Amino acid sequence: MGRAPCCDKANVKKGPWSPEEDAKLKAYIETNGTGGNWIALPQKIGLKRCGKSCRLRWLNYLRPNIRHGGFSEEEDNIICSLYISIGSRWSIIAAQLPGRTDNDIKNYWNTKLKKKLLGKQRKVQQARSASCLSFKQEMKRESENYRVPGMVNQASDWPLLSPPVMPLTSTNQDLYLRDQDSIRNILVKLGGRFSDDHPQSSTTSTTTNPMNFRYPFDVSFSQDHQLYEDSMTILSSASSISPLNSTCSQTNSTTHFSINQVGGPNDMIQGLDAFQAELSELIYSNNGFEGLYGTDNMVGGSSTGTSSVESSSWGDINSLAYPQFVSGFEPCQHQSIPQVSNFDESSYFGPQ
DNA sequence: AAGCTGTCCAACCGCCACCGC
DNA sequence: GGCGGTGGCGGTTGGACAGCT
Numbered sequence: 218m219g220r221a222p223c224c225d226k227a228n229v230k231k232g233p234w235s236p237e238e239d240a241k242l243k244a245y246i247e248t249n250g251t252g253g254n255w256i257a258l259p260q261k262i263g264l265k266r267c268g269k270s271c272r273l274r275w276l277n278y279l280r281p282n283i284r285h286g287g288f289s290e291e292e293d294n295i296i297c298s299l300y301i302s303i304g305s306r307w308s309i310i311a312a313q314l315p316g317r318t319d320n321d322i323k324n325y326w327n328t329k330l331k332k333k334l335l336g337k338q339r340k341v342q343q344a345r346s347a348s349c350l351s352f353k354q355e356m357k358r359e360s361e362n363y364r365v366p367g368m369v370n371q372a373s374d375w376p377l378l379s380p381p382v383m384p385l386t387s388t389n390q391d392l393y394l395r396d397q398d399s400i401r402n403i404l405v406k407l408g409g410r411f412s413d414d415h416p417q418s419s420t421t422s423t424t425t426n427p428m429n430f431r432y433p434f435d436v437s438f439s440q441d442h443q444l445y446e447d448s449m450t451i452l453s454s455a456s457s458i459s460p461l462n463s464t465c466s467q468t469n470s471t472t473h474f475s476i477n478q479v480g481g482p483n484d485m486i487q488g489l490d491a492f493q494a495e496l497s498e499l500i501y502s503n504n505g506f507e508g509l510y511g512t513d514n515m516v517g518g519s520s521t522g523t524s525s526v527e528s529s530s531w532g533d534i535n536s537l538a539y540p541q542f543v544s545g546f547e548p549c550q551h552q553s554i555p556q557v558s559n560f561d562e563s564s565y566f567g568p569q
Numbered sequence: 570a571a572g573c574t575g576t577c578c579a580a581c582c583g584c585c586a587c588c589g590c
Numbered sequence: 591g592g593c594g595g596t597g598g599c600g601g602t603t604g605g606a607c608a609g610c611t
Binding site: 232233253268269272305306307308320327 | 595596597598599600601605
Binding site for chain 2: 231232233234267269270273274277278285320321324325327328329
């Protein structure tokens with residue numbers, strides 16, 4: 218037996234809202250509020266609409282200070298950062314963008330941002346394939362020089378894929394730092410505070426990795442419950458993308474996070490789904506977020522320029538670069554910090 | 570001008586979490 | 591603890607519109 222419908226579907230109007238319906242709903246809510254019961258609201262004001270439909274209409278369209286369209290580059294960055302960190306948690310993402318609704322952001326992502334990023338991803342992929350080919354040839358030469366009896370020469374069997382494993386060079390250290398800044402800015406917007414902003418903090422925790430790459434992040438959050446929950450979710454997820462490990466402790470009024478860099482990009486990739494991983498790799502390997510925008514403005518610019526990218530289905534993406542080596546990622550809720558699992562190279566590189 | 574195709578976005582659907590009883 | 595009602599959320603749909611042939 219299925220669950221009872223929330224309203225009598227037979228007597229409920231569907232489809233676009235008329236200006237009269239909008240006016241009725243808006244006037245009522247502005248004077249009386251929702252009364253805490255959306256289901257009963259349409260009956261009260263004589264609307265033949267489902268309560269859920271009223272709620273959606275109010276939240277996504279009639280509510281004051283709603284902005285539609287015209288996403289700025291900064292908003293793009295925030296959306297991308299948060300998508301990489303927490304996935305399609307549109308309501309949380311929307312909470313960081315005043316005046317934006319989750320529906321708007323979701324639509325914007327699905328119709329524009331995703332394609333924009335995919336376009337960049339394709340370019341990177343092509344560049345990678347080219348560089349990987351020359352790397353293979355180099356490896357082949359090297360292996361011929363250093364052939365060990367009984368050792369299989371695997372170089373020639375390598376797939377035309379470059380792994381999401383990047384040594385920490387001075388270049389991508391900069392990229393890490395730049396995206397640390399992105400995540401950091403979001404955390405600050407969430408109400409977080411970094412101990413290196415306040416050197417007097419006694420809980421500062423600085424960890425040095427073998428490459429002397431330092432993440433002196435220690436974040437304090439106020440105790441606003443929703444903010445706290447959201448922050449925990451985002452922060453813990455952000456720690457997945459940002460090769461960090463997180464620990465947190467709670468005092469009476471403040472939650473402290475110590476985010477310690479413990480590994481390389483392997484850790485970063487773990488815990489993300491395929492596209493998030495691709496996206497994050499794209500960003501880290503392609504000039505950070507700036508690399509996503511470059512000089513060709515694919516959004517809002519040449520909308521007529523229907524590229525092969527735009528016409529391809531999103532389903533292609535997940536099959537493009539990486540197999541599903543990431544699974545079971547659960548965003549951190551409350552204080553349970555997820556432990557990253559060991560990177561399974563065989564599942565990444567596919568059958569040898 | 571007409572038909573076709575692709576894009577955008579408002580709205581719907583179904584699932585799940587929460588809350589009060 | 592179980593149950594029903596409700597709110598909230600993310601995924602999906604379908605109609606309107608624009609651009610192309």
